Amino acid sequence: MMTAHPPTPSLPRFLAYVRPYRLMLVAAVACGIVRYLVPLALPWTVKILVDDFLAPASPRPHAQLHWLMLGLCALYVVYGIASYWRSYLAGRAGHRIIFDLRQALYLHLQRMSLSFFDRQQIGAVVSRVTTDIASAQNFVGAAFVSTVMDLSCVAVILILLFLAHPTLALVSLAVLPAYALISYHLQRRIRAKSRAMHQQLQQMSGDLHEQLAGISTIQAFTQEESEAREFREKSEAYFSTVIDNVRLQSIALGATGFLGALGPILVLWAGAGEVWSGRLTVGTLMAFYGYLAMLYQPIQRLTELNLILANSLAAMDRIFEVFDTEPDVQEEPQAVALPRVQGEIAFERVRFQYEDRDPVFEDLTLRIAAGTTVALIGPSGAGKSTLVKLLPRYYDVTGGRITIDGADLRRATLKSLRQQIAIVPQEPILFSGTIAENLRYGNPEAGEEALRRAAQAAFADAFIAQLPDGYQTEIGERGVRLSGGQKQRLAIARAFLKDAPIVILDEPTSALDAESEELVKQALQRLLQGRTALIIAHRLSTIEHADVVAVLDGGCIVEQGSHPQLLHRAGGLYRRYAERQLASTLLS
Numbered sequence: 001m002m003t004a005h006p007p008t009p010s011l012p013r014f015l016a017y018v019r020p021y022r023l024m025l026v027a028a029v030a031c032g033i034v035r036y037l038v039p040l041a042l043p044w045t046v047k048i049l050v051d052d053f054l055a056p057a058s059p060r061p062h063a064q065l066h067w068l069m070l071g072l073c074a075l076y077v078v079y080g081i082a083s084y085w086r087s088y089l090a091g092r093a094g095h096r097i098i099f100d101l102r103q104a105l106y107l108h109l110q111r112m113s114l115s116f117f118d119r120q121q122i123g124a125v126v127s128r129v130t131t132d133i134a135s136a137q138n139f140v141g142a143a144f145v146s147t148v149m150d151l152s153c154v155a156v157i158l159i160l161l162f163l164a165h166p167t168l169a170l171v172s173l174a175v176l177p178a179y180a181l182i183s184y185h186l187q188r189r190i191r192a193k194s195r196a197m198h199q200q201l202q203q204m205s206g207d208l209h210e211q212l213a214g215i216s217t218i219q220a221f222t223q224e225e226s227e228a229r230e231f232r233e234k235s236e237a238y239f240s241t242v243i244d245n246v247r248l249q250s251i252a253l254g255a256t257g258f259l260g261a262l263g264p265i266l267v268l269w270a271g272a273g274e275v276w277s278g279r280l281t282v283g284t285l286m287a288f289y290g291y292l293a294m295l296y297q298p299i300q301r302l303t304e305l306n307l308i309l310a311n312s313l314a315a316m317d318r319i320f321e322v323f324d325t326e327p328d329v330q331e332e333p334q335a336v337a338l339p340r341v342q343g344e345i346a347f348e349r350v351r352f353q354y355e356d357r358d359p360v361f362e363d364l365t366l367r368i369a370a371g372t373t374v375a376l377i378g379p380s381g382a383g384k385s386t387l388v389k390l391l392p393r394y395y396d397v398t399g400g401r402i403t404i405d406g407a408d409l410r411r412a413t414l415k416s417l418r419q420q421i422a423i424v425p426q427e428p429i430l431f432s433g434t435i436a437e438n439l440r441y442g443n444p445e446a447g448e449e450a451l452r453r454a455a456q457a458a459f460a461d462a463f464i465a466q467l468p469d470g471y472q473t474e475i476g477e478r479g480v481r482l483s484g485g486q487k488q489r490l491a492i493a494r495a496f497l498k499d500a501p502i503v504i505l506d507e508p509t510s511a512l513d514a515e516s517e518e519l520v521k522q523a524l525q526r527l528l529q530g531r532t533a534l535i536i537a538h539r540l541s542t543i544e545h546a547d548v549v550a551v552l553d554g555g556c557i558v559e560q561g562s563h564p565q566l567l568h569r570a571g572g573l574y575r576r577y578a579e580r581q582l583a584s585t586l587l588s
Contacts, residue, residue, distance in 0.1 A: 010316035013323075014136065017101050021093040025140075028089035032149035034082040036298070037156060038075050043290030044160075045072055050283035086149075094140035102133050105322060113328040114394045115355065122210075127202040128322055135198070135315030138308050147305055150298035157295045164288050165280060171270050172292055175259040176299070186252045193245040194314035200238040202318075207234065264292050329396050329414070337416040341405045343370040343501045343532030345391070351399030352390060360386050361555045363400075368548070370405075370501075373533040375543035375563075377577065378552035384536045387552070388504045391534070392421050404502070422500040424524075426507040426536075428491035430482070435464055436471040438490060442497030450497065458493035458523040460486070485520060492523045503528060505535040540578055549574060 018025065045068065106129060117125070161169040211218060211227055218227055267289065274280035345368040353359040360383045368374050376384045389395055390402060393409055402409050409417055422442070430438050439451050446454070451471060455461040463486055467473040475481050482490070495503060505524065521542065537543045544563050551559035551566070551574050559566055559574055566574035 010313060010320045013320055014101075014139070014316050017097050017104075018093075018140070020100075021096055024089050024093040024096075028086050028093060029148045031082040031086035031089065032146070033152045035079055035086050036149050036153040038079040038082070040153075040156060040160065040291070040294065041072060041075055043287040043294070046290060047281075047283040047287035050281075050286060090140070094137055097140050098133055098137045101136065101319070102129060105129055105133070105319060108323055111327050112325070114389070115328050116325065118354075125322075127198075127205040128319060131201060131205075132198060132315040132318050136312050136319060139312035139316075146301065150302050150305070153298045154295060154302075157291050157298075160291055161288065161295070164284055164291070165271075165274070168267055168271055168274070168280075168288055172263050172267050172295065174266065175263045178255075178259050182252060182255050186248055188310075190245060190248050190252075190310040192314075193241060193248060194311040195317065196241050197238065197245060198314055198318055200234070200241055204231075204234050204238060207231065263296055264289065267292055329393050331413055332410060335411060335413045338404070338407065338412045338420060341407075341420050341501050343420075344368065344405050345502070345532060345534075346403045346406075347387070347390075347400070348403065349400035350390070350397050350402065352386065352395065352397050354395075359398075359555065364555065364557065366550060366557060366560075368532060368534070370532055371530060372547045373528055373535065373545070375535045375537060375546035375549045376552060377537060377540075377543065377549060377574065378558075382552040383555045384552055385506065388506065388534050388536060391502070391504065392418050392423070419498075420500055421502045421504060422495035422498045423504045424488070424491045424495050424506070424527075428487045430475060430487055430490065432474075432476060434469075434472045434474055435467070435490065438475065439471075439494050439497060442494035443499070446497050451493075454493040454496040455490075457496050457526050458489045459519045460489040460493050460523075463489075485517075488520050489523060492520065492527055495527055501531055503531050503533045505533065505537075507536050507538060 048068065049065075109125065109129070158169070158173075161172060208231070211231075218224060271280060271285045271288065275282060275285055345366075347364055347366040350361050350364045351359060352361045364383075364387075366374075366387075376387060378384055386395070390397060391409075393414060396410070404412075404417075404420065431441075436448075436451055439454065440446055442454070443450070448471070452461060455464055455471075464470055464473070473481075525545070535543055535546060540563075543549060546563060549559075549561060549563055549566055550557050551572075553573060559569070559572055561569070566572055567578055569575055
């Protein structure tokens with residue numbers, strides 16, 4: 001079962017990632033304030049120009065006009081420089097913060113137990129690392145820096161308005177309470193819609209990832225129309241939520257747009273009366289109107305930033321939901337690193353069950369001597385795959401214990417435990433990249449000669465040599481450019497490179513043709529020499545040379561012995577398997 005911490009507000013947690021870059025952000029804000037304050041000189045310049053230079057009987061010599069304009073040009077040089085540094089510093093800080101957050105989220109996902117991924121679509125998890133992170137980034141660049149600058153700008157403009165004409169300043173502020181009221185009522189609704197959008201998009205991303213990964217199956221069963229119809233239904237639901245969110249944002253922007261236009265109208269209305277009465281000059285009214293336009297611009301931006309904040313907070317909530325989910329399998333505080341083991345394994349009265357399901361094992365005991373090859377066989381659902389997943393602690397037992405060389409696995413660090421085990425799965429997992437890069441998963445420090453020796457031991461060197469670029473050949477996603485036998489031999493070569501004392505083989509030849517199977521079997525015989533091995537197999541030909549065969553059924557070991565012993569045990573489950581698969585050839 002996944003465990004989670006008590007929920008903590010997302011914003012303070014996000015700000016913890018902001019803290020290392022606070023000086024950079026402070027510098028960006030300072031440059032932004034300069035950038036926003038410089039244009040405030042323009043309306044006052046218009047006032048001086050109209051009242052002191054253009055009015056009849058102007059009291060100032062015209063030569064001063066040139067100095068006034070040159071000073072204004074110099075201010076806008078400062079404006080250009082401040083604009084550059086504001087944009088650069090805010091962008092750099094924002095991307096660094098998101099880089100750190102994405103790396104932390106990725107590392108956390110790497111720690112998660114298999115049970116987490118059993119319940120999550122891969123595309124949905126990827127959506128958290130990409131789409132949600134990108135939405136959170138908007139908070140840094142747009143909301144965090146711009147909000148401080150806009151608030152500073154509003155404060156300075158209000159001071160200038162009251163200095164110019166207190167009565168008109170009060171008139172201009174009459175619409176601000178309506179701004180606050182609209183923002184308060186709409187923010188929570190927009191945040192809820194944004195969260196629903198992210199959840200629906202995550203679901204669509206997960207479905208799309210599955211469908212594209214299984215496109216051959218979809219085409220083989222001619223289910224293209226059915227899948228397209230289902231995708232359209234989910235897209236329409238997402239579209240409906242998006243339109244609801246757009247409607248709420250449009251209401252907010254439309255209302256604030258109206259209020260932003262109403263304020264200047266009221267000011268002009270009242271200002272005209274003040275000019276007629278002689279209490280206000282035309283130049284002062286023009287300057288006041290210019291400042292008023294500058295006042296409503298940052299207020300309008302603050303309203304829009306409120307919408308961005310709602311979207312960003314919804315994304316942050318989803319990101320920190322993942323952080324709050326702890327892996328089922330965790331190291332104990334006193335866990336110690338295992339030295340290289342001999343390979344003696346003991347399953348002692350093991351009990352295990354997946355969440356909300358019946359127990360797989362109730363009381364399973366199995367002892368494996370070091371250097372022994374043990375084959376696990378039995379019907380589907382008997383627990384073979386589960387048993388070998390317990391050994392590297394992909395899951396933890398719910399009762400009993402598992403030991404290696406007498407040491408309880410739960411007392412060892414996960415890294416040191418998994419370094420003792422090499423796994424060759426039924427379907428080898430290869431990654432986009434070269435053959436050499438995939439082989440080095442077994443040993444990142446391996447040189448070219450070590451790669452070649454491992455490939456030769458796995459009978460892979462010959463086909464690698466025939467590829468266009470040899471070990472530097474790109475194999476495509478999941479090794480799509482290689483055959484099943486070639487991929488399997490690369491997986492075995494990777495295990496050779498790891499040189500672990502324990503090997504797990506999960507039906508390594510089940511999907512191979514006869515020629516590939518023979519090569520893989522020979523490679524496996526080399527790999528298993530001197531190592532403890534657990535082999536899951538349905539083909540008895542794969543396990544004829546196993547030291548011990550353990551037959552599982554219903555979560556219990558119902559038979560145990562060598563291949564010849566079990567083969568001649570009348571009425572035994574293993575013998576029935578042999579009769580079905582090999583008939584009289586084995587029984588003669």
